[in-house]
Amino acid sequence: MDTESALLALSALAQATRLEIFRLLVRHEPGGLPAGNVARHLDVPQNTVSAHLAVLARAGLLTAQRHSRLIVYRACLPRLRELMLFLVRDCCAGSPELCAPLVADLSACGPTLETCT
Template sequence: MDRKNALEAFAALSQPTRLDVFRLLIKAGEAGMSAGEISERLAVRQNTMSANLAILTRAGLIRNTREGRSIRYFADMDGMRGLLGFLMEECCGGRPELCRPVIDELACAC
């Protein structure tokens, strides 16, 4: 991930509803959630939710797939790993062993 993409991802996450959506989709895991489910769970109007989902998708933080007439959304774990990798790219002054505990804590064992 480059600086421009990282800034776009941070901008997407800097809005409370989008941050809540992203965290909700991380919790949903591989099952993902439909746009309607997300709207209902977070008590956000569907047209507002659509705009937020589009911003998160463009930022590379979520992905979607069409299921008939609805769209299911998922956290894009590659996008999240890219963002975390960007943040930790040069951590610990060139001593990656110092970063290992943080990396291990972030690694999903599920």
């Protein structure tokens, strides 16, 4: 991940509703949620949620897949992983043992998918 991509992802998450949407979708992995369900979970108007979903998708943080009449949104966990690794790439001035607790916490989430489709 380069700086521009990281800034795009971070700016997409730097808004309260978008951050809550992303966290909600992370909790609902791997199945994802339709936009209407996201709106109901967060008690936000559906047109507002749709605008926020578009921002998150442009940042590469979400994927959308059509299922009949529904569009199901999923958090792009590989993109989240890239962002987290970008943020800690130079962690602890080359002393990896100092970053071990952070790495352990991040790896406790389990395996990640290789790509988002």
